[in-house]
Amino acid sequence: MTRPHYIPNHIPDPSYVRILDTTLRDGEQSPGAAxxxxxxxxxxxxxxxxxxxxxxxxxxxxSESDFKAVKMISEEVGNCVGVxxxxxxxxxxxxxxxxxxQTAWDAIKHAKxxxxxxxxxxxxxxxxxKLKKSKEEVLEIACRMVSFARSLGCDDxxxxxxxxxxxxxxxxxxxxxxxxKAGATTVDIPDTVGITMPWEFGKLIADIKANTPAxxxxxxxxxxxxxxxxxxxxxxxxxxxxxxxxxxxxxxIGERAGNASLEEVExxxxxxxxxxxxxxxxxxxxxxxxxxxxxxxxxxxxxxIIPPESIGIERSSGTGIVLGKLSGRQALxxxxxxxxxxxxxxxxxxVFLHFKAMADKKKRVSDADLIALVSNEVTKAESIWKxxxxxxxCGTQGLSTATVKLISTDGSEHIACSVGSGSVDSAFKxxxxxxxxxxDVCCLIYFRISLLELSRxxxxxKLVEYSVTIVTEGVDEIATAHxxxxxxxxxxxxxxxxxxxxxxxxxxxxxxxxSVGAYIAAINKMLGSN
Ligand SMILES: CC(=O)SCCNC(=O)CCNC(=O)[C@H](O)C(C)(C)COP(=O)(O)OP(=O)(O)OC[C@H]1O[C@@H](n2cnc3c(N)ncnc32)[C@H](O)[C@@H]1OP(=O)(O)O
Ligand SMILES: CC(C)C(=O)C(=O)O
Ligand SMILES: [Mg+2]
Numbered sequence: 001m002t003r004p005h006y007i008p009n010h011i012p013d014p015s016y017v018r019i020l021d022t023t024l025r026d027g028e029q030s031p032g033a034a035x036x037x038x039x040x041x042x043x044x045x046x047x048x049x050x051x052x053x054x055x056x057x058x059x060x061x062x063s064e065s066d067f068k069a070v071k072m073i074s075e076e077v078g079n080c081v082g083v084x085x086x087x088x089x090x091x092x093x094x095x096x097x098x099x100x101x102q103t104a105w106d107a108i109k110h111a112k113x114x115x116x117x118x119x120x121x122x123x124x125x126x127x128x129x130k131l132k133k134s135k136e137e138v139l140e141i142a143c144r145m146v147s148f149a150r151s152l153g154c155d156d157x158x159x160x161x162x163x164x165x166x167x168x169x170x171x172x173x174x175x176x177x178x179x180x181k182a183g184a185t186t187v188d189i190p191d192t193v194g195i196t197m198p199w200e201f202g203k204l205i206a207d208i209k210a211n212t213p214a215x216x217x218x219x220x221x222x223x224x225x226x227x228x229x230x231x232x233x234x235x236x237x238x239x240x241x242x243x244x245x246x247x248x249x250x251x252x253i254g255e256r257a258g259n260a261s262l263e264e265v266e267x268x269x270x271x272x273x274x275x276x277x278x279x280x281x282x283x284x285x286x287x288x289x290x291x292x293x294x295x296x297x298x299x300x301x302x303x304x305i306i307p308p309e310s311i312g313i314e315r316s317s318g319t320g321i322v323l324g325k326l327s328g329r330q331a332l333x334x335x336x337x338x339x340x341x342x343x344x345x346x347x348x349x350x351v352f353l354h355f356k357a358m359a360d361k362k363k364r365v366s367d368a369d370l371i372a373l374v375s376n377e378v379t380k381a382e383s384i385w386k387x388x389x390x391x392x393x394c395g396t397q398g399l400s401t402a403t404v405k406l407i408s409t410d411g412s413e414h415i416a417c418s419v420g421s422g423s424v425d426s427a428f429k430x431x432x433x434x435x436x437x438x439x440d441v442c443c444l445i446y447f448r449i450s451l452l453e454l455s456r457x458x459x460x461x462k463l464v465e466y467s468v469t470i471v472t473e474g475v476d477e478i479a480t481a482h483x484x485x486x487x488x489x490x491x492x493x494x495x496x497x498x499x500x501x502x503x504x505x506x507x508x509x510x511x512x513x514x515s516v517g518a519y520i521a522a523i524n525k526m527l528g529s530n
Contacts, residue, residue, distance in 0.1 A: 003086050006053065006113060008156040008185035009217050011244070018245040020054035020221065021047050021262060022254070024069070025093050026247075028058070029255040029289040030276055031322045034363045037069035043250075044073040047088075048080050052262075054089040054245065056117065060107035061100040062290070063325050065360040070107035078111025089113040089156065095291070096120040096145040105152045116149045117188065118142075119160035122167040122175055129299035139175050143182040150183035159184040160223070163302075165191040165200075169207055177213040186219045186245060191234060194227030194257060194278075195305045202237030209242045221245035224260045226252060227305055229278035231260035252276065255292060256303070257284045279311060286320065290328025293321045297334055323370070325359035332370075339367060341374050358507065362478050368469055372480045372507035375521065384409055384527045385435075385520050392423040392512055402426035404516070406434050424466070424515045431519060432461060461523060462488040464501055468511055480507040481514040485522045502526040 004013040024040050027033060035043070040058065047055050055077065060067040070092050078090040090111040092104030096118050108114035120131070120142050127133055133141070142159065149157045159179040161172055176187050189208060191201055201224065209215055222238035222245070224231040235246050251274075252261030258276035275283040285308040287293045295302035308315050321331050332355055333348050343351065354373050359365050388405035403417045404427055416433035420426030465484035484503045504521030508514040 002084050003053070005086070006089060011217075011219060014244070016244065017239055018053040018219070019262070020056060020091070020245050020247045021052045021249065022056035022223075022247050022259065023047070023249040023262075024073075025056040025058050025091075026223075026254040026259055027249040029292070029326060030253040030258065031283045031286050031288045031324070032275070032363050033253055033288075034325045034359070035069075037065055037072055040069040041072050041076065044077040045080075048077050048082070051082065051086075052088060053086075054091060054115070056091040056093065056247075057108070059093045059104075059326070061094060061103040063356055063360055065325065067103060067107050070104075071110070074108045074111035074114065078108070078114065087112045089115050091115045091117045091158065094118045094149075096141050098145070098148055101145060101149050102152065105149070105154055109153070113156065114154060115156040115158055115186075116152075116154050117158035117160060117186075118145050118149060119162045119188075119190075120145075121163050121192075122161035122172060123163035123165075124168070125166065125299065126163050126295065126302055130295040130302050135171055139178060142175055143178050146179045146182040146184050156185050157183055158186040158188055158221070160188040160190060162190060163192040164189045165196045165204060166193070169204075169211075172208060173211045173213075176208065176215065180212075180214045180218055184218060186221055187215075188221035188223050188245070188247065189238070189243070190223035190247075191225055191231075192223075193303055193305045194225030194231060196224075196230070196234055198230060198233040198237040201234040202241040205238045205241035205243050219244045221247060222260075223247040225254065226257040226259060226276070226278050227284070229257075231258070232265075235260040255289060256286065257281060280313070284308075285313065285315065286322055288322055288324060289326040290331060293331035293334075294328055296320065297330055323355070323359070323365045324363060325356065327355075327359065327365075335367075336370060336374065339370060343374070358478060361509065368480050369478060369507050372482075372505040375503075375505040383521075383524050385524055387513075387517055387520055388413055390427060390513060390516055392427060394423045394426075400426045402430045404430035404434065406431065406520070423512045427512060427516045428463065428519050431516065431523070435461065435523065461526070462486045463519075465503075466515070468515065478507050478509060479511045479514045480505065481511065481518040483515070483518040483522045485519070485526060487526055 004016050028035055044055055057070040057073040058066040060070045074090045081087055090108050092108040094100035094104040094116060101116060101118055104116050120138055127138055146157055146159055161175055220243045222235050222243045224234040239246055248262040249259045250262050252258040253276055257278040275281050287296050292303045323335060329348055329352050332352055336343060351373050386407045388407045390404055392402045394400040399419050400422050401419050405413055405415045407413050414434045416430045418426050418429035418433055420429050464486050467482050469480045482505045484501050486501050502522045502525040504518040506514045506517030
């Protein structure tokens with residue numbers, strides 16, 4: 001059978017059912033499933049080979065790497081013509097705000113059939129607790145944002161009333177009718193928390209079809225979650241009731257217990273208990289993406305249909321959310337509070353930027369990583385020395401050598417070179433040389449302090465403790481270095497306890513750079529302590 005061409009607002013063959021695969025978006029919301037842009041592109045190529053009609057490529061506003069992934073997929077897979085002449089639709093997902101929508105459009109616009117999918121929650125619990133908006137406000141935002149998406153030149157706009165299954169039906173008919181007037185070409189009806197029975201979900205689709213003005217002009221889609229193990233059954237009932245686009249993921253992965261599975265038919269057999277197994281899987285009550293985490297932190301029932309405790313699953317503090325590349329500020333702030341950090345808004349915003357950059361490189365950001373990030377960020381303002389450049393030579397022949405360039409607060413650059421027993425040792429010694437030389441010649445004037453005061457501040461340094469933790473497996477993971485130093489006064493080298501210690505922590509991809517960063521952070525704290 002040849003596929004009918006996809007033309008927004010025109011349904012040439014009402015019996016044709018399109019498959020939308022959201023492995024790259026909702027699938028990635030599965031805890032631990034973060035993918036690199038290159039991996040996403042590979043998966044998109046496979047989805048195209050499978051003949052998937054619509055590829056939901058990601059959430060471009062969520063991170064630079066997701067923007068890059070969606071853009072690469074749009075430019076390549078979004079222009080691939082299949083044997084039947086079909087070119088897949090490529091979706092970029094966006095919240096109902098101009099920034100998300102503009103970013104999504106920038107990422108997808110080079111695809112032959114780009115589609116923006118914009119969502120906003122319509123259930124009473126989400127509107128009240130998560131969005132803190134009235135029905136009227138949500139209706140107005142939804143219409144305005146669909147029009148905005150169309151105004152960018154995007155002629156295919158999907159609207160998603162998030163948590164539709166728990167929304168008041170009359171309100172659903174109204175908002176869907178209004179967004180169709182505003183230019184929506186597909187309406188996706190999600191059972192966001194996977195709460196419905198198959199007959200209820202089928203009836204929901206049938207009711208929307210029967211009661212929504214102008215619905216015959218658009219495609220109705222299903223998006224079913226598997227919290228009760230019914231995602232596939234509900235999807236099939238949705239299709240029987242008239243839905244003509246079905247949203248699925250490879251292996252049924254997705255937020256919490258996952259989505260309807262692309263390959264699953266009716267039977268479920270499995271030797272292993274997969275993490276996204278309904279109710280009892282390790283991820284069934286774990287929230288990965290920022291918008292879910294934010295809602296869950298404000299009110300648990302926004303994204304959980306039952307409390308896990310009610311079925312005997314205990315949740316200790318610190319669980320329920322995992323921090324990764326899809327997390328937002330609210331979740332980050334909460335975890336930092338649990339770790340004992342009360343940061344101001346601008347500090348959270350600054351840590352968030354570094355957090356996102358780190359999360360793009362690794363699947364999970366651990367507590368140790370967070371502590372390192374905060375330590376770097378909060379002490380940054382007091383930095384007297386910054387690492388400019390670092391070069392090390394090491395090998396089996398001994399004589400490791402390091403060349404270090406440090407930049408002081410006045411912008412002047414200082415270079416020193418030292419040998420040592422290893423890369424880190426030689427690099428620390430080179431740092432010491434810069435600090436000590438400056439003390440001896442007393443040539444640096446910073447912070448308008450006197451020469452006497454200066455020489456007191458930069459007394460030689462004694463390394464008390466040094467450790468490196470590679471938190472996850474693999475040589476390309478993040479190394480968190482921790483250094484503790486003590487001021488050594490040449491004139492008074494007696495009791496240790498008269499000299500306080502100073503610690504520094506830094507995380508990064510390279511062990512030596514992280515170590516030197518941590519060492520300099522500790523020196524900065526020491527210099528700033530008097
Ligand atoms: C049902 C679903 O699957 S929804 C899709 C889930 N996917 C994701 O969350 C993608 C990954 N997310 C992220 O990277 C981040 O959450 C971001 C970049 C999108 C946002 O990060 P932040 O700006 O730090 O916000 P954070 O995630 O902490 O909170 C979400 C905010 O968006 C608001 N919001 C949630 N949904 C919507 C929506 N559809 N339209 C507009 N605003 C929304 C929330 O009310 C909250 O606002 P507040 O901080 O003013 O209370
Ligand atoms: C954003 C929408 C489609 C979603 O993932 C959901 O409601 O589950
Ligand atoms: Mg979903």
